[in-house]
Amino acid sequence: TADQLERVTQELVPPPFVPKHEQVAKGKPKVVQVTLTVEEKQVELENGVKAWVSAFNGSVPGPLIVCHQHDYVELTLKNPKTNALAHNIDLHASTGALGGGELTLVSPGEEVTFRFKATKVGTFVYHCAPGGIMIPWHVAMGMAGAIMVLPRDGLKDGHGNPIRYDKAYYVGEQDFYVPTDKNGKYKEYSTVTGSMNDTLEVMKTLTPSHIVFNGAVGALTGKNAMTAKVGETVMFIHSQPNRDTRPHIIGGHGDYVWATGQFNDAPQTDLETWGIPGGCAGAAIYTFLQPGLYAYVNHNLIEAIMKGAAGHIKVDGE
Amino acid sequence: TADQLERVTQELVPPPFVPKHEQVAKGKPKVVQVTLTVEEKQVELENGVKAWVSAFNGSVPGPLIVCHQHDYVELTLKNPKTNALAHNIDLHASTGALGGGELTLVSPGEEVTFRFKATKVGTFVYHCAPGGIMIPWHVAMGMAGAIMVLPRDGLKDGHGNPIRYDKAYYVGEQDFYVPTDKNGKYKEYSTVTGSMNDTLEVMKTLTPSHIVFNGAVGALTGKNAMTAKVGETVMFIHSQPNRDTRPHIIGGHGDYVWATGQFNDAPQTDLETWGIPGGCAGAAIYTFLQPGLYAYVNHNLIEAIMKGAAGHIKVDGE
Amino acid sequence: TADQLERVTQELVPPPFVPKHEQVAKGKPKVVQVTLTVEEKQVELENGVKAWVSAFNGSVPGPLIVCHQHDYVELTLKNPKTNALAHNIDLHASTGALGGGELTLVSPGEEVTFRFKATKVGTFVYHCAPGGIMIPWHVAMGMAGAIMVLPRDGLKDGHGNPIRYDKAYYVGEQDFYVPTDKNGKYKEYSTVTGSMNDTLEVMKTLTPSHIVFNGAVGALTGKNAMTAKVGETVMFIHSQPNRDTRPHIIGGHGDYVWATGQFNDAPQTDLETWGIPGGCAGAAIYTFLQPGLYAYVNHNLIEAIMKGAAGHIKVDGE
Ligand SMILES: [Cu+2]
Ligand SMILES: [Cu+2]
Ligand SMILES: [Cu+2]
Ligand SMILES: [Cu+2]
Ligand SMILES: [Cu+2]
Ligand SMILES: [Cu+2]
Ligand code: NA
C-alpha cells in the first residue's frame, strides 16, 4: 500500500518561508519524507533577553510541512546526543497514538521514523509532548510548528470556486515565560534544565513575558519583513500552540479566512481580524491592492507592541 | 397547553455521564421534570487542596439536562436548610426573567419550581446568578452545568444528513481561584462564607489557581477515564461558564463541531481544536478509529497540565 | 469620481446610540462626511477611580460611523491645541496606508481630512495607532470606536431573506489598566503624560483593573440603560480593540449573530453567547419576547461583575 507509492523528500525551510509545493496535487498520493532535528539552544528573544528553546530544526516555530490529503507523511525525528532532554512529536493532523507522541519519544542520541496518513485536510499544529509537565514546558520553549494538508484539488471558496495564492508565509506565534530576578531583570540560565523550575513558576501565572512571531521580537521586520507585490494573493498560515490569538493585517483584511484551518468548510470572507484558539493553526488569504508597509499583528495591541507579536509586510508596486 | 402534555421525570446523573435520552424525539412535546438540589460543601481540588463549592446535585459541573425543542422543562430547585447561601438558576436555554434567575431565588430551607419552553436548540450553560458579586462567586464555586436541547428530528450535518452518536459525555470545565497564604500555600476555610473575601481577591487577578474537568484535577483519569470502543461515535458536550476554552482530543479530532452548541447551524468539520467562548456550552462528535489512550484537553497546555484541564478516554478494540 | 457623488454629513452621536441611517441604501453611493475631535481628559471609571482617556468626540468608545458598501467616508480628525499628544486613526474598514493611520497623524492644533472607499461590508473597529508604544497606550486610554458598513441591499439571513432591525445600540467594551499605590489604592495623575509609565507597567500584566461598557462601570444601567419594547428587534454592535470578549444577553439570545461582523457571511443563529476576538467589532440581533430587565454582559462573569463589563436593557410591554 503505502510502500508502493511514490516517495518524495520535502526540503523543509525556516519559517516564515514554506516548502515548495503544488496547490493542486499531481497524480496519486505520495509518501512525503521529512526530517526534523531537535536543537536545544539559547536564543535572544529581544535585546539582552535570553531564553532556552527546544527547536524543531533549530527554528521557533518549527518548519511548515506541506502535503495533500491521502498522502502519507514519513517523519524522522532526530534527537542529537548533544541534547539534554527526551523529545517526541504530536501532529494534530495524525490519528491515534497520541497524534504520534506515543511512537516517537527519543532520548538524546536516538532517532525515530514514524509514518501516518493525512486523512483530514487543513492547517494543524504539531508540537513536542513528552508527557506530564514536560508537555507545557517544551511547548513554552518553542517546540511547536505546523503542517498544512491541502485538498487534492486545491482550495475553494464557499461556492466551490478555486482559490489560488501567489505565495505563502507561515507565522508561528509563541508565548515565552522568562523569569525575572528580584529587581525585575530577566534571568539567564547556563543550562536548559537549570531554567526549568523558574520558568514553570512564570508559566503558572498564565502571563507571558514575551509573545513573538518567528522566535524573537522583531524577527519579521526590517530586512526580514515579509514581502509581496501589489496584486499578489498571499496566504498567511498562523499557529499558536497554547494561547488564543487574533491575527490582523494593519491596512489589509482577510479576504478568505479559515480561522481553525479547516479547508473543507467554507471560508469566512473579508474579516478585519480572526480568532484562532490556542492549539490551532489557521489560514487567511489576502490580495494586496496598494503598495506600502503593512503590519501583521496579534490585535491584542498590548501583546503586539509590548510583548512582541508583530511583523511587517513590505508591498512593492503601484 | 403545557398542562395537557405528557409529563416525564428525567433522572439526572453525575457528569461526565448524561441522562438516557432519545436522539430523535418520539411523539409530541413533553414536560420534562428535573430536580436540582444545591450542596454547599468542601471538596478536594487536588491532593491536599480544598475549596468550597456550591454544587447543583452535589457535582461540579451540575448534571446535564437533555430535552428536545418545544419540550417544556419543569425544574425544581431545592436549597436545603443546612446551606448558608441563597441560590437560583439562570438557564441560557430559557427566555426572559433573567433566564429564570428572577423566578428561582431560594433561601436555605426553600424550594421553587419553574417551567420554561425550550424554544431554541443547542447546548447551553446554566448557572447560579443570585445578584451582584454573588454571581461570579457562586459560578467560581462550580455552580454551573449545561442543558442540551436537541432538534426534534435529531442532529444533521451541513448537507441535511443525520448525525447519530453511540454515546455522549458531558465535560464541565471550571476555573477555581484558591487563595494562598504568604508562603504560597493554599489556604483552607472552615465555612463557605469565610472563604468569600479572599477568593474574590484572587478572582480579580483573572488568573485561576485551578482549571479542572469534572470538579477536580484528574477526575476523568484512571478508573474514572471516559471510555469508548473502536468504531464508536462519541459526542462530547463541553461547558465553561467564565473563561474561553479550546477542547482538543490528543490523537483524535472533532469530526463535527458545534463550537457554540448551535445545532441548527452547519457543524464545522474535522477540527484539531475548537474555541468555546466563556459562558457557552459546545458540542463535538468523534468516531474513534484506533484503540489506545486518548487525552481530552483544553489545549492551552499550561491550563491542561499545570492547572488541571485534562481527562482521558480509554478506547478498546482493534 | 468620488468628487461627483452626493455628499452627506453624518451627525455622530454618543454611544450607545447610533446615527440615523437607512438599512437599505437609497440611490447611488455617497460621500459620507464625519468629523472626530480628540478629547484628552480625566474621567471617573467608577466611584472615586479616575483615569486619563484620549477620546474620539469625547466618548469611550468613539461614536459609531454608519455607511453602505461603495460609499466613501470622508473623515476629518481634529486634534485641539489644548491636547498634549499626537493622534491618528486606523479604520479596519479602510484599505492600505495602515488603515488610514499613515495619512492622519495630527499634532495638537492640527486637523486632517482623509477619504476612503468602504469596499468591505461589516462592523469594524477604528482606533488611534500613532506608532510604537503609543499604539497600545492610546487604545488602552479608550481611543477606539467602530464603523458599520451595511450591504447596499441590507442584511440577510443564511437563506437570503432580509433581516431588519427596529433599533440599534453600539456597545464599546474597553479594558483599562489603572495603577495602584503600595496600599492597593488606585492612583491619580494630574497630566495625561504623567500617567503613562505606570499605566504601561500595569498593561504588561495583561490584567485590566477595569473592563467597561461605554466608558465607565455602570454607564449603561439605571437611567442610562438601553431600552426596547416587546416585539422589537434590536441590533447590538459590540467592539473590543484589545481583548477577546463574549457578549451574552441574560434572559435573551442572539437570534442572528455575525460574531466577527462580516455581513456577507451567513449569520449564526440562536446563540447563548458569542465570541468576538480582540481587535474586532461584531453584531447580534435579538427580538425581545418578554418585558422586564435584561442584562447585557461579557460572560466572563468576573469581568462582567468585578471589572465592569455589564449593562442593562429595559424592555417594556406585555
Ligand atoms: Cu521536546
Ligand atoms: Cu496538541
Ligand atoms: Cu448559588
Ligand atoms: Cu449566564
Ligand atoms: Cu491617540
Ligand atoms: Cu487595528
Ligand atoms: Na486593517
Ligand code: NA
Ligand atoms: Na487547524
Ligand code: NA
Ligand atoms: Na490530535
Ligand code: NA
Ligand atoms: Na451553546
Ligand code: NA
Ligand atoms: Na440568556
Ligand code: NA
Ligand atoms: Na468586524
Ligand SMILES: [Zn+2]
Ligand atoms: Zn480524496
Ligand SMILES: [Zn+2]
Ligand atoms: Zn499534544
Ligand SMILES: [Zn+2]
Ligand atoms: Zn474580498
Ligand SMILES: [Zn+2]
Ligand atoms: Zn419544531
Ligand SMILES: [Zn+2]
Ligand atoms: Zn447568568
Ligand SMILES: [Zn+2]
Ligand atoms: Zn471526518
Ligand SMILES: [Zn+2]
Ligand atoms: Zn455593490
Ligand SMILES: [Zn+2]
Ligand atoms: Zn491598528
Ligand SMILES: [Zn+2]
Ligand atoms: Zn430564532
